[in-house]
Amino acid sequence: MHKEFDSPKRLLECMTLDEKVGQLSLYSADVKLAGPDPVNPTLSFQAPEHRFADIRAGRVTGFFNGHGDAFVRTLQRIAVEESRLGIPLIFGADVIHGFHTAFPVPLAEAASFEPDLSRKTAEAAAREATAHGLHWTFAPGADLCRDARWGRAVESAGEDALVSARFAAARVRGFQGESLADPQRLMATVKHFAAYGAAEAGLDYNTAELSRTTLIDHYLPPYRAAIEAGAGAVMSAFNDVDGVPATANRVLLTEILREQWGFEGFVVSDFESDLETIVHGLAATPREAVRLCFTAGLDMCMQSGTYAAHLPGLVADGTIDIRRIDHAVLRVLRAKQALGLFENPYRGLDLSYDPVPSRTLAREAARRCAVLLKNTHGALPLKPSARIALIGPFAREQQNLNGAWAIFAANAESVNLEQGFLAARGADALVVEPGCAIDAPLDGGIDAALAAARSADVIVLALGEGQHMSGESRSRADIGLPEAQLQLARALRNVSKPIITLLRTGRPLVIPELADLSDALLVTWFLGSETGHAVADLVFGHAAPSGRLPMSFPRHQGQVPIYYARKRTGRPAAPPPAMFTARYIDVDPTPLYPFGFGLGYGRADYGATEVDAAGIGWNDTVTVSCSITETAGVELEEVVQLYVRDVAASRVRPVRELKDFRKVLIPARGSVTITFTLGRTDLAFADLAGGSVTEPGEFQVWIAPHAEAGTPATFVLKAPLPSSATEEAT
Ligand code: BGC
Numbered sequence: 001m002h003k004e005f006d007s008p009k010r011l012l013e014c015m016t017l018d019e020k021v022g023q024l025s026l027y028s029a030d031v032k033l034a035g036p037d038p039v040n041p042t043l044s045f046q047a048p049e050h051r052f053a054d055i056r057a058g059r060v061t062g063f064f065n066g067h068g069d070a071f072v073r074t075l076q077r078i079a080v081e082e083s084r085l086g087i088p089l090i091f092g093a094d095v096i097h098g099f100h101t102a103f104p105v106p107l108a109e110a111a112s113f114e115p116d117l118s119r120k121t122a123e124a125a126a127r128e129a130t131a132h133g134l135h136w137t138f139a140p141g142a143d144l145c146r147d148a149r150w151g152r153a154v155e156s157a158g159e160d161a162l163v164s165a166r167f168a169a170a171r172v173r174g175f176q177g178e179s180l181a182d183p184q185r186l187m188a189t190v191k192h193f194a195a196y197g198a199a200e201a202g203l204d205y206n207t208a209e210l211s212r213t214t215l216i217d218h219y220l221p222p223y224r225a226a227i228e229a230g231a232g233a234v235m236s237a238f239n240d241v242d243g244v245p246a247t248a249n250r251v252l253l254t255e256i257l258r259e260q261w262g263f264e265g266f267v268v269s270d271f272e273s274d275l276e277t278i279v280h281g282l283a284a285t286p287r288e289a290v291r292l293c294f295t296a297g298l299d300m301c302m303q304s305g306t307y308a309a310h311l312p313g314l315v316a317d318g319t320i321d322i323r324r325i326d327h328a329v330l331r332v333l334r335a336k337q338a339l340g341l342f343e344n345p346y347r348g349l350d351l352s353y354d355p356v357p358s359r360t361l362a363r364e365a366a367r368r369c370a371v372l373l374k375n376t377h378g379a380l381p382l383k384p385s386a387r388i389a390l391i392g393p394f395a396r397e398q399q400n401l402n403g404a405w406a407i408f409a410a411n412a413e414s415v416n417l418e419q420g421f422l423a424a425r426g427a428d429a430l431v432v433e434p435g436c437a438i439d440a441p442l443d444g445g446i447d448a449a450l451a452a453a454r455s456a457d458v459i460v461l462a463l464g465e466g467q468h469m470s471g472e473s474r475s476r477a478d479i480g481l482p483e484a485q486l487q488l489a490r491a492l493r494n495v496s497k498p499i500i501t502l503l504r505t506g507r508p509l510v511i512p513e514l515a516d517l518s519d520a521l522l523v524t525w526f527l528g529s530e531t532g533h534a535v536a537d538l539v540f541g542h543a544a545p546s547g548r549l550p551m552s553f554p555r556h557q558g559q560v561p562i563y564y565a566r567k568r569t570g571r572p573a574a575p576p577p578a579m580f581t582a583r584y585i586d587v588d589p590t591p592l593y594p595f596g597f598g599l600g601y602g603r604a605d606y607g608a609t610e611v612d613a614a615g616i617g618w619n620d621t622v623t624v625s626c627s628i629t630e631t632a633g634v635e636l637e638e639v640v641q642l643y644v645r646d647v648a649a650s651r652v653r654p655v656r657e658l659k660d661f662r663k664v665l666i667p668a669r670g671s672v673t674i675t676f677t678l679g680r681t682d683l684a685f686a687d688l689a690g691g692s693v694t695e696p697g698e699f700q701v702w703i704a705p706h707a708e709a710g711t712p713a714t715f716v717l718k719a720p721l722p723s724s725a726t727e728e729a730t
Contacts, residue, residue, distance in 0.1 A: 029066020122174025420532020
């Protein structure tokens with residue numbers, strides 16, 4: 001900060017209205033001289049001189065999705081040396097799952113059920129991104145997703161509120177560390193507030209049609225967890241909630257975020273979501289859009305420039321109180337101060353960092369995210385002597401390893417499957433054939449694949465989605481495997497060799513036939529820079545799969561949205577021929593693979609769930625335990641899950657809800673006893689008035705390997721003693 005301003009407040013006193021509004025205006029790095037914007041390719045690029053003049057005049061708070069020494073230094077120097085007040089710019093970007101090194105996509109990391117893994121990858125991403133001049137990331141995404149059609153499922157932590165909350169919080173800690181003043185840390189932004197993942201029919205940008213209690217119980221907790229972990233910023237969502245676009249939604253941006261949760265950072269729009277309130281049909285003009293968004297609690301507008309165009313006029317005619325502008329500006333200046341930008345506007349820039357630790361972490365992370373769904377007769381891991389036919393559109397290709405948001409990662413430096421298998425086994429044991437393209441046959445592809453398969457002992461079949469098939473604006477109505485890939489798989493089934501399928505995907509896919517014809521099925525998501533090495537580690541048994549599904553895999557796409565924490569119905573599904581229960585007449589209503597499911601190379605045998613008390617007092621806790629034994633003679637990492645059902649409550653509660661989970665190591669043929677503790681606050685839920693309540697009564701509790709398994713124990717939460725308030729709010 002210039003010496004004469006000893007605090008953001010003093011600085012604010014010296015700012016003109018235009019300079020204040022400048023601090024609320026963020027723009028894409030549209031001053032690049034060549035090449036399309038990787039995220040929003042339709043952007044028109046400004047002449048650099050034009051932006052230079054804006055910076056000089058204090059009309060810009062910062063830029064996003066540009067990086068690098070030359071870019072950052074050039075613009076920052078103009079801001080700090082040539083603008084009247086020398087306020088530094090902030091440089092933001094979508095650092096979602098890595099920067100130069102790509103880590104597994106967020107959905108994959110959620111499958112690890114190890115939030116601390118995400119903390120570490122976020123920390124490593126921050127180290128790389130800050131070295132390239134960035135200060136601020138537009139992550140973590142904390143959008144709960146129950147609909148596999150939604151393309152941004154890949155950016156989510158899946159369908160469960162607790163898993164999503166723990167991962168969101170862990171990522172914030174990873175990006176931000178102990179102090180934002182650390183030049184190797186990024187300020188985090190939790191997004192997209194709120195309920196963006198509830199897009200109706202899984203259609204990106206669609207209305208979020210959900211009840212207030214579902215919003216409170218399931219969709220809000222992940223955002224809140226990120227805020228409680230200290231996220232510096234919030235990004236508003238594109239969708240409406242209750243008919244009001246989130247970007248202009250006072251209930252969300254002010255009542256919940258600030259008044260209930262005490263958030264003190266700033267809120268930025270998602271791209272031009274402020275201006276889009278006109279297209280939503282809420283605002284009639286850009287000026288009205290600005291009035292509605294700003295007064296609802298949106299501090300900064302991204303890209304649209306509408307705040308710069310209209311806030312000064314709205315202040316001048318008394319519609320908006322200047323004190324409100326000051327509050328918003330102060331939030332932004334405080335963030336810049338917390339980042340240490342006033343002392344060192346070039347913080348972090350240092351391209352001499354060592355990339356090796358990130359690559360080591362990327363390989364470790366990738367191994368821990370894969371989910372083994374099927375492994376008949378111990379088909380995996382492969383025997384050292386096995387000759388392998390690596391077949392499929394992803395066998396050797398290089399463009400679909402990193403996942404939807406690896407916009408700064410170098411594809412050429414990522415390890416594909418062929419490279420990983422070669423490094424593990426050498427060329428003699430391997431023959432590689434694509435067989436087909438991602439969504440089209442290849443001339444002679446199947447014949448070549450069949451010949452390769454016949455020459456080998458085992459077929460490793462690399463199928464699934466291309467990188468372009470999940471991500472923003474990549475919703476799919478058909479979430480099956482492309483037909484060309486299915487045809488390849490069917491043809492290979494006729495060669496009597498075991499089939500090990502590696503499924504690359506950014507969402508649950510509908511794969512009953514593929515699952516049937518595979519001897520082993522390993523979901524490998526988009527695992528990032530070290531894909532090939534990590535998959536080879538798992539396939540050859542140097543590491544064992546330990547991931548579990550963070551989203552249910554449907555049998556049929558007509559079941560979507562399908563999720564385990566569904567509300568109880570008065571007519572739960574009963575097996576046929578029973579009619580008039582919650583079944584389809586044509587498809588089994590259960591998922592093909594449920595939430596929480598996954599195998600290792602060992603096998604877990606769960607004992608009965610036990611509680612240490614049949615009844616607990618209002619302020620007491622119950623200990624729930626279970627003994628788990630490894631029975632296959634192979635060490636196993638098991639994700640042990642604690643589920644609860646509220647037997648009778650004042651409103652319909654889910655079939656089960658995950659309340660805790662822990663990944664534990666069980667030695668070969670060993671047993672471990674796992675205990676969890678539950679108290680009253682774990683049993684709370686939203687009441688119809690928008691608050692939170694715990695009700696006494698009976699609860700069922702499971703310790704189980706997935707959401708559909710196990711036999712419950714029960715305990716009773718006793719009513720508070722007359723001296724405590726009845727139905728005390730939690
Ligand atoms: C996305 C955001 C992203 C922003 C900036 C938008 O289209 O929805 O998630 O942070 O672009 O790139």
